[in-house]
Each structure stands twice: as structure tokens, then as C-alpha cells.
Amino acid sequence: xxxxxxxxxxxxxxxxxxxxxxxxxxxxxxxxxxxxxxxxxxxxxxxxxxxxxxxxxxxxxxxxxxxxxxxxxxxxxxxxxxxxxxxxxxxxxxxxxxxxxxxxxxxxxxxxxxxxxxxxxxxxxxxxxxxxxxxxxxxxxxxxxxxxxxxxxxxxxxxxxxxxxxxxxxxxxxxxxxxxxxxxxxxxxxxxxxxxxxxxxxxxxxxxxxxxxxxxxxxxxxxxxxxxxxxxxxxxxxxxx
DNA sequence: AACTTTGGCAACCGCCTTAGG
DNA sequence: GCCTAAGGCGGTTGCCAAAGT
Numbered sequence: 001x002x003x004x005x006x007x008x009x010x011x012x013x014x015x016x017x018x019x020x021x022x023x024x025x026x027x028x029x030x031x032x033x034x035x036x037x038x039x040x041x042x043x044x045x046x047x048x049x050x051x052x053x054x055x056x057x058x059x060x061x062x063x064x065x066x067x068x069x070x071x072x073x074x075x076x077x078x079x080x081x082x083x084x085x086x087x088x089x090x091x092x093x094x095x096x097x098x099x100x101x102x103x104x105x106x107x108x109x110x111x112x113x114x115x116x117x118x119x120x121x122x123x124x125x126x127x128x129x130x131x132x133x134x135x136x137x138x139x140x141x142x143x144x145x146x147x148x149x150x151x152x153x154x155x156x157x158x159x160x161x162x163x164x165x166x167x168x169x170x171x172x173x174x175x176x177x178x179x180x181x182x183x184x185x186x187x188x189x190x191x192x193x194x195x196x197x198x199x200x201x202x203x204x205x206x207x208x209x210x211x212x213x214x215x216x217x218x219x220x221x222x223x224x225x226x227x228x229x230x231x232x233x234x235x236x237x238x239x240x241x
Numbered sequence: 242a243a244c245t246t247t248g249g250c251a252a253c254c255g256c257c258t259t260a261g262g
Numbered sequence: 263g264c265c266t267a268a269g270g271c272g273g274t275t276g277c278c279a280a281a282g283t
Binding site: 013014015016048050051054055058059101102105106108109110 | 250251
């Protein structure tokens with residue numbers, strides 16, 4: 001059911017209260033997930049459907065894992081991010097109990113920051129190039145933090161998501177946003193030491209894929225390549241990241 | 242102790258995709 | 263094939279507690 005303009009104006013925002021959580025939890029346990037647009041009306045919650053869905057998905061549904069990320073989880077996030085870029089839902093899908101929002105937040109606050117610090121150290125080593133005004137440095141750091149979220153991440157062509165090739169997908173997105181895009185991925189990218197994939201041929205169960213013949217897989221989950229394939233070269237590329 | 246700044250994170254927004262009519 | 267609603271996703275915002283001055 002559609003949320004009218006008037007209803008939208010009446011919708012509550014900001015943090016969820018425990019009693020609201022209870023209502024939502026009871027409602028979903030009784031009626032099941034879905035039809036979020038009707039939840040607010042039928043449950044008495046003055047929340048938008050999206051808000052209810054998000055709350056359930058991120059905090060109320062069973063098997064949600066809260067608390068600090070383990071070293072293994074952190075490591076996996078870093079490696080997956082190198083492979084997939086900001087595909088948080090895909091990354092979160094490989095971390096049982098973790099949500100895309102949590103992974104995204106963790107990356108932006110803990111891991112992305114480390115990258116910036118590394119960058120800054122590198123800049124410091126070129127201190128003769130450094131501006132004397134350190135205050136500006138802090139300001140620039142903050143600005144950089146904002147900008148880095150919009151960084152165009154290069155995508156290896158082995159990344160395919162739900163039938164959409166990520167390299168193409170990213171390129172399309174970049175084009176839509178009028179961002180400058182480098183050349184599309186080619187065989188050199190696949191076999192480059194950066195991705196450490198030594199052979200263009202990948203075996204998946206009974207199927208054989210040759211990058212020369214088909215540079216892009218259009219109908220495979222990207223991580224299918226990692227798990228179902230048992231593709232040692234892809235695993236190796238992850239291990240070496 | 243009071244005030245300001247910073248960092249972490251929950252939640253919202255806008256866009257895209259998908260499904261159903 | 264077109265339209266609409268719902269769901270999903272990534273980017274961004276804003277609140278609040280902790281740290282700093």
C-alpha cells in the first residue's frame with residue numbers, strides 16, 4: 001500500500017525506541033517479513049516501510065552478530081573490498097551475522113581511515129613538499145575523507161554480480177556520474193601481478209572458462225568463482241592481497 | 242568544570258532493479 | 263512494452279558519547 005504525502009509527513013524519524021523494536025519484532029514474527037509499507041499502519045508504528053525494513057534487517061532479525069569485528073573478519077573485509085570495491089552487501093554476505101550497513105560503517109571508520117593514515121605517512125616522507133600550515137592539513141584530511149568515498153575503484157573483470165559485470169557496471173556508473181574512466185579491463189589486467197591470476201583458464205565444476213574466449217562472465221555470482229570453482233589462482237590472489 | 246572537537250554509528254535519502262498488473 | 267510499487271543498495275547525514283583543551 002502506498003504511503004501518501006500526508007502520511008509521510010507524519011512518519012517518525014530518528015532513533016528507534018525499545019518499545020518500537022518490540023512492536024516491529026512482534027509484528028514480523030506474527031506476519032513474516034515483507035509488505036513493509038503496511039507494517040506501519042497495521043502495527044501502529046509511525047515509521048516508513050523502508051525504515052521498518054532497515055531496522056529489522058540490521059538489528060532485529062535473528063542471528064545478527066553485534067560487537068567488535070574479529071581479526072579474521074577485518075582481514076576478509078579488506079581483501080573483499082580490494083576485489084569488489086564498495087559492494088557492501090556482497091561483502092556482508094560473506095560475514096555471517098554482519099550487515100552491509102555495519103560493514104560499510106566499519107570500513108569508513110576503521111579501515112578507510114587507516115588507508116588515509118598510510119597515505120599521510122607517505123606524504124610526510126616527502127615533507128619538503130609539505131605545506132607549512134598544519135591546520136590546513138587536518139582540514140584537508142577531513143575533506144579527503146569525504147572525497148575518498150567517491151573514489152572510482154578499479155574492478156577486475158572476474159567480478160560479476162547478478163548477471164551484471166562489475167567492471168561494466170562500475171564503468172556505467174562512472175559514466176553516468178561524468179567521472180573520468182580509464183580503459184576497460186583487458187587480459188593484461190587479469191593476468192597482472194596485482195591480481196595474481198596466473199592462468200586465463202578457470203575450471204568450475206565441469207565447466208571451463210577461458211578469459212581469451214569470454215573475458216566477462218555475464219551470468220555468474222562473483223564469489224561463485226571463489227567458492228564453487230575452487231579456483232586456486234583466485235584464492236591465491238586474495239591471499240596475497 | 243565547561244566548552245569544543247572528534248569519532249562511531251544508526252538512520253535516512255535517492256537511485257536502481259525487479260516483479261506484478 | 264509500459265507503469266507502478268516494493269525491495270535493495272550505496273552514499274550521506276546527524277546524533278551522541280568520548281576525548282581534548
